[in-house]
Amino acid sequence: MSRGLKILLCGEQGQLARELQERFTAPGELIVMGRAKLDLTQPNQIRQQVRHVAPDLIINAAAYTAVDQAQSEPALAFAINATGPGILAEEAALLGVPLIHYSTDYVFDGSKHEPYVESDATNPLGVYGMSKLAGEQAVADARAQHLILRTSWVYSTHGRNFLLTMQRLLQEKPELRVVADQIGAPTWAGSIARSTLALIKRWQDGQAGAWGTYHLTAQGETSWFGFAQAIANALREQGKPCATLLPIPSSDYPTPAARPLNSRLDCSRLQREWGVSQPDWQTALHECLARQA
Numbered sequence: 001m002s003r004g005l006k007i008l009l010c011g012e013q014g015q016l017a018r019e020l021q022e023r024f025t026a027p028g029e030l031i032v033m034g035r036a037k038l039d040l041t042q043p044n045q046i047r048q049q050v051r052h053v054a055p056d057l058i059i060n061a062a063a064y065t066a067v068d069q070a071q072s073e074p075a076l077a078f079a080i081n082a083t084g085p086g087i088l089a090e091e092a093a094l095l096g097v098p099l100i101h102y103s104t105d106y107v108f109d110g111s112k113h114e115p116y117v118e119s120d121a122t123n124p125l126g127v128y129g130m131s132k133l134a135g136e137q138a139v140a141d142a143r144a145q146h147l148i149l150r151t152s153w154v155y156s157t158h159g160r161n162f163l164l165t166m167q168r169l170l171q172e173k174p175e176l177r178v179v180a181d182q183i184g185a186p187t188w189a190g191s192i193a194r195s196t197l198a199l200i201k202r203w204q205d206g207q208a209g210a211w212g213t214y215h216l217t218a219q220g221e222t223s224w225f226g227f228a229q230a231i232a233n234a235l236r237e238q239g240k241p242c243a244t245l246l247p248i249p250s251s252d253y254p255t256p257a258a259r260p261l262n263s264r265l266d267c268s269r270l271q272r273e274w275g276v277s278q279p280d281w282q283t284a285l286h287e288c289l290a291r292q293a
Contacts, residue, residue: 005204006031008055010038010088011062015156016102019193020061031055035062040084041076050091057200058092060085060101063132067106068256070128081131086138093144098203098211100196105152105184105217107133110260117266118150118213126257136213147199148213149192149270152263153227156189157292162224163285166231173243180225180247184263185217188284190291192216198276209273215265218281223247230282234289 005028011017012034024030031053038049040062050058064070064080085101092099106129107122124130136148155163163186169176195216202208222230225247235242250259271277278284 005029005057006053006055007057007059007200008033008050008053010040010058010060013159014061014063014065015154015159015161015189016192017061018158019156019189020059020196023190023193023197038062040088041079043083043087046084046087047091050088050095054095056097057203058088058097058099059196060088060099063102064128067126067128067259070131071126071256074127074131077127077131078134081128082134082138085135086142089139089142089144089146092146093142098145098147099139100147100149100199101135101139102192103136103148103150103213104129104132105150105260105263105265107136107150108260108263110182110262112262115264115266116215116262118215118269125260128257140213145211147211149196149216150213150265151187151192151215152184152217152265153186154189154192155186155288157288158189162186162227163231163288166228167235170228170232170235170243170245171241175246176228176243177246177248177252178225178228179250179253180223181249182259182261182263183221183223185219185221185265186227186281186285187216187218187278188281188288190288191218191278191284195276195278199274202274202276207275209270209275214270214273215267216270216276216278217265217267218278218284219267220280220282221264222281227281230285234285 070077109123155161
């Protein structure tokens with residue numbers, strides 16, 4: 001980061017916020033505000049804090065991510081994922097500074113047979129996806145310079161996510177049934193953070209691409225079952241006990257919120273416009289697990 005750049009990071013304990021904090025290097029100032037200081041459900045607090053900090057750049061890594069719980073808490077999901085980010089974008093526009101905001105593959109319904117591109121029609125299947133799509137629209141409507149980065153299947157060594165859940169269950173149970181007909185790209189939060197900082201550097205160096213919405217996921221694809229297999233293989237290599245994995249269809253694992261069967265996102269536009277891309281998902285998983293060891 002170049003000297004004097006002041007970045008406001010919204011979110012403190014989430015997967016991505018923690019990875020961003022770990023990777024941020026001086027010179028520059030990263031001002032981190034969690035829910036206690038900047039609550040996305042409190043519009044006046046958002047405005048006051050942004051105006052007080054007067055940052056050169058805002059990163060919104062805060063979100064409501066409980067996909068199933070959102071079905072019964074729509075007002076809270078929309079407040080955090082839509083209204084709050086819209087206000088951040090309005091304040092960014094008033095300051096004349098960029099906003100980086102993260103979104104999700106869940107804005108799509110998964111019915112397409114090929115990877116989704118940014119211009120494909122959205123059609124979220126549940127409240128979580130609807131709230132994230134509303135957030136995208138609110139950010140765009142504010143007309144601030146912005147990057148909306150859609151990612152998928154995010155995991156890390158922090159918080160609650162598929163990696164940590166599988167590591168625990170694979171060692172606790174003799175047999176584990178995992179959905180095999182949902183396809184996507186497991187994406188390490190550390191890779192997202194690294195790419196985010198690369199995008200910021202491109203902007204600082206006068207090499208920014210077009211502002212707008214982009215897809216940012218790991219390269220390659222697998223199913224949740226395939227992801228679980230990779231996690232199990234790593235455990236076995238460490239000599240740890242591991243459950244037998246059984247592939248099942250989504251219909252055998254009903255959840256309050258429907259998931260898209262196809263979560264693959266085409267990330268070529270980000271590479272073309274900004275020169276930033278992710279490693280393949282297996283390479284990123286290996287790096288994540290090496291950090292965990």
